[in-house]
Amino acid sequence: MTLLSADAVVCDAERVIEDGAVVVAGDRIEAVGDRGDLADAYPDHERVECDVLAPGLVGAHVHSVQSLGRGIADDEELLDWLFDHVLPMEASMGADEMRAAADLAYLELIESGTTTAIDHLSVAHAEEAFDAAADAGVRALMGKVLMDKDSPDGLLEDTDAALAETEDLIQRYDGTDGGRIRYAVTPRFAVSCTEACLRGCRNLADEYGVRIHTHASENRGEIETVEDETGMRNVHWLDEVGLTGEDVVLAHCVWTDETEREVLAETGTHVTHCPSSNMKLASGVAPVRDYLDRGINVALGNDGPPCNNTLDAFTEMRQASLLGKVEELDPTAIPARTVFEMATRNGAAAAGFDDVGKLREGWKADVVGLTTDNARSTPIHDPYSHLAFAAHGDDVTLTVVDGEILYRDGEHVRMDDATIRERAREFAEAY
Ligand SMILES: [Zn+2]
Secondary structure (H helix, E strand, C coil): CEEEEEEEEECCCCCEEEEEEEEEECCEEEEEEEHHHHHHHCCCCEEEECCEEEECEEEEEECHHHHHHCCCCCCCCHHHHHHHHHHHHHHHCCHHHHHHHHHHHHHHHHHCCEEEEEEECCCCCHHHHHHHHHHHCCEEEEECEECCCCCCCCCCCCHHHHHHHHHHHHHHHCCECCCCEEEEEEECCHHHCCHHHHHHHHHHHHHHCCEEEEEECCCHHHHHHHHHHHCCCHHHHHHHCCCCCCCEEEEECCCCCHHHHHHHHHHCCEEEECHHHHHHCCCCCCCHHHHHHCCCCEEECCECHHHCCCCCHHHHHHHHHHHHHHHHCCCCCCCHHHHHHHHHHHHHHHHCCCCCCCCCCCCECCEEEECCCCHHHCCCCCHHHHHHHHCCHHHEEEEEECCEEEEECCEECCCCHHHHHHHHHHHHCCC
8 A cells, every 4th residue: 555646646638637646556556635634544655756757657558578689780771781781680599598588678677667568579588577567567468479481590480380479478478477478469461471460460369359559551562562462552452351450559650641540440440650660760640630530549558669769759849749740740740748648648548458547546556657847858848748848768767567566666566677788798799
């Protein structure tokens, strides 16, 4: 039983409580309100003071397995980046490397304030990341990658084997750790998956009631390839084989035409916008304002460390707002509150967590606390402006998932951070 309090409690995109507090009981929020009132009502609770409290951030598209490749392929063309660096690294990774990469990613997420991740793993050794997420305490929707076509040796797999392993992993991991870990069927993208594979993914998602997460329309070469092979625009092809809907999260969606956007809106498909990745790989600018105007749920993601190069979700809020303003040539296009909502509730909605992403009574106690004891955080006229434009992951002093303190004042509670960094450095020497 804990009483978290702060000068500003940012409950959601609508509500800020000055001198507020959040009462945590078990894995839930029991009360949200005035600091003094709640301190009187819960006099025996452990007290934790922060300057700002907010819902834990949601990284709605990350690649924990690529953590060891941070900085290996900066300033490269996308296809060189992918086929000369990132995929060979993934193909060469054994179980120990996968575990080291996942540990490093979850360490970074937790200490920079991300409490939920949608994690696109690799073809092999997915169980290492599931075990790492369980041990780290992070909330996650994650899945083994399927690649059964036009993929390099070491990643290319037989269609039936890929689907069978996926089914096995769903049975082993979906809904584990009290529902904190959920499975997503995760084909890499249409270019590297056969029609049978994609349709098989839909069948598994329906059979087990799990989500689907894949990349879509990130760059022009990808959509040209899909159109050459299928005669359809990429989102129409995904729709044709069952990869749209309220249980589908598509990363990127940079290159979509009017008719594809109608499909995304009509089917309730979720989109994860990855502005840093899209800029660094010069993929293009996703039409985020247009998606939001159509009622499409847009979340935010950092993508992988080789294309970002951090998992700091605060950076992504800033980039999303600034890029959206430039795209529209309109400084009102993507305001601070909008990116805050994208990085919190919209991400949780994409991941299928119905009671995550707001500080609200009865909801899951996933909370971050920040210090404002630095020049960059002085003064704060508007907490949303601060979180979207000035705050960094370094400002996080408290990370709570399911009511459990995972990180406080620079100290990890569950994770041995020095050992995780050292192991990551050793394994990363191979790349
Ligand atoms: Zn990605």
